[in-house]
Amino acid sequence: MDPTIHILGLGNLGKLFAHSLATKPNPPPLTLLLHRPNLYEIAKVKGLKIGIHYDGVWNWEGQYNAELVCMDDLPSPLDIKCISNLIVTTKSHKTAEALSMLKHRLTPLSTIIFIHNGMGVVEEVNKRVFPNPKERPHYSFGIASHGVYRTDDFTAVFAGHGSVIIGNPGVGNEKNSHGSYLLQQVIDSKLLGASEVPWDEFKLLQLQKLAVNAVINPLTALNDCLNGMLVEPSMVGGMRSDFDGLVSEISQVFCSLPELQEIPGLKERFSRESLRSAILNVASATSQNRSSMLQDVSKGSETEIHYINGYIVRRAQELGIECPVNMRMVADILAVAAK
Ligand code: KPL
Numbered sequence: 043m044d045p046t047i048h049i050l051g052l053g054n055l056g057k058l059f060a061h062s063l064a065t066k067p068n069p070p071p072l073t074l075l076l077h078r079p080n081l082y083e084i085a086k087v088k089g090l091k092i093g094i095h096y097d098g099v100w101n102w103e104g105q106y107n108a109e110l111v112c113m114d115d116l117p118s119p120l121d122i123k124c125i126s127n128l129i130v131t132t133k134s135h136k137t138a139e140a141l142s143m144l145k146h147r148l149t150p151l152s153t154i155i156f157i158h159n160g161m162g163v164v165e166e167v168n169k170r171v172f173p174n175p176k177e178r179p180h181y182s183f184g185i186a187s188h189g190v191y192r193t194d195d196f197t198a199v200f201a202g203h204g205s206v207i208i209g210n211p212g213v214g215n216e217k218n219s220h221g222s223y224l225l226q227q228v229i230d231s232k233l234l235g236a237s238e239v240p241w242d243e244f245k246l247l248q249l250q251k252l253a254v255n256a257v258i259n260p261l262t263a264l265n266d267c268l269n270g271m272l273v274e275p276s277m278v279g280g281m282r283s284d285f286d287g288l289v290s291e292i293s294q295v296f297c298s299l300p301e302l303q304e305i306p307g308l309k310e311r312f313s314r315e316s317l318r319s320a321i322l323n324v325a326s327a328t329s330q331n332r333s334s335m336l337q338d339v340s341k342g343s344e345t346e347i348h349y350i351n352g353y354i355v356r357r358a359q360e361l362g363i364e365c366p367v368n369m370r371m372v373a374d375i376l377a378v379a380a381k
Contacts, residue, residue, distance in 0.1 A: 043151075044126045046071040047227060050140055051132035052081070052092075054190035054334070055157055057198045059129055061094045061101070062233040070127075070227050077140060081195055095193070096200035125152055127224040128179075134160045134349035138170045145171055152179035153221030155208070155228065157186050159255050159334060160349025161248065162356075180221050182210045183244065184228070184236070185251045187324055189269065189331030202269075202328030206236035209244025242305050246312075249299075253292045253317050254324045255350045257285060259335035260371040263345070264378065266336065270329025273322055287367035289318050295358045295365065339378055347375040 047070045049060050056074075064072055076082045094101050125147045132140045137158060141148075148154070156164065164181060172178040189202025208225055229236045239247065258269055265271065265281055272285065296302075296312040310316065338345045351368045358365040 043223065044123070045223070046073055046125075047127045047129060047224060048073045048075055048125050050075045050077075050128060050130045050144065051136070052076060052195075053131060053133065054192055054198050055186055055188070056129075056131035057092050057196070058094060058186075058188060058190050058200060059131060059157070059228075059234065061092050062231040063227060064092075065101070065233070066227075066231040075144070077143065084195065091196060093193075093197035094190075094200050095197070096203075123147070124149055127221075127227075128152060128154045129157065129184075129224075129228070130154055131157050133344070134158045134163045134346045135344055137163050138166045141167055142171045148179045150177065150179060153182060153224045154179050155182045155184050155221075155224060157184040157206070158346075158349075159251075159259070160346045161252055161353045162349050182208060182221050182225060183248065184208050185244075185247055186234075187251065187254070187327070188234075189328030191332050191337060201331040203235065204324070204327060206234045207244065207247055208236055208238040209241055209248070210238060211241050245302065246305065246308075249296050249302075249312070250317070250320050252350065252353065253289075253296070253312075254321050255335075255346075256292060256354055256368065256371075257288045257321045258325055259333045259345075259350060260347065260375050261285060261288075262333040263335040263339045264371075264374055266340075268329060269325045269331050269333055272325040273329065284367055284371075288371070289314050289321065291358070291363075291365045291368055292354060293317055295354055295361065295363055298361050298363065299357065335375065339375070342379070345375055345379055347372050347379075351375075 047063060049056050049072065052060070052074055060072060060074055063069060076085065125144065128148070130137060130141065137156070168178070185207045187204030188200065189204065190198050190200055192198050206228065208228065210221060210225060225238060228234060229238065258272060261272065261281055261284060262269055271277060293312050293314045297309050302308050335345050335347070351371045354368050355365050355372060358368070
């Protein structure tokens, strides 16, 4: 098997993953897949370097062990070798489109780790890119709770140390050995603080992360504040009541999801109190960070709202549950983004 790890998406998390893998002892060969031709040109001229600022130190490791591929310049599919290991860190709304450009290089023997905010992306990838289940690569998933913000195209600040939790779907809680090389490389790169959990537990943690993003991201984007504002006693009244409304709606939806009813402890995990403390813990650990949605809104970029609060609203509608605060967050973020 080709040990090269490809990374698709050189946003904040893509940079952090590239940096973490490239600076581990015995780094794997890395290929960063750039799909913006202007970025590709800059990297070609200046050499590909990724800088991450963390713990008060500017970590600039010089030239990375990476080969650059511009997807716009890809030769015909027959000339291209297959990708065995792929980490996808594109934004939720860009993932299906970006993967469709790599479809001819992915086989059922390839492993993809999807790292993104929100839910509903894989369903879209299956529908648009791999409609035939027999042609699908093996999918694994990662939940990243690190706070990272962009300084320029190739540099970022690692503002809040969180973790990466990996889930690899197997049968029930049995481990699936497919993709173990890629998962191990990620787990071994200490900076990422990555660990694997059983699949049922992963599904709960994925929803918990969705709840974190569904509260922190729109509230910080609409109120133009750092994540830490959510743990401040001075949090303004409107923001506080939206916080409470979101937590209460999300708790009701998650506790009613039919696919989770067999998992023991569901109601306790997604009680209002548990969700509230999980959200406040992340807001406190990433207090100095500007959430990804605030960064998107400030840059005038498309946000991931359809995959975060939008996903919760869609699931609530299927279940006949009212979610007025989540609906308002979707509408308000779309309105701010349209300005
Ligand atoms: O995932 C994040 C995001 O900004 O999207 C958190 C964890 C809230 C960190 O800012």
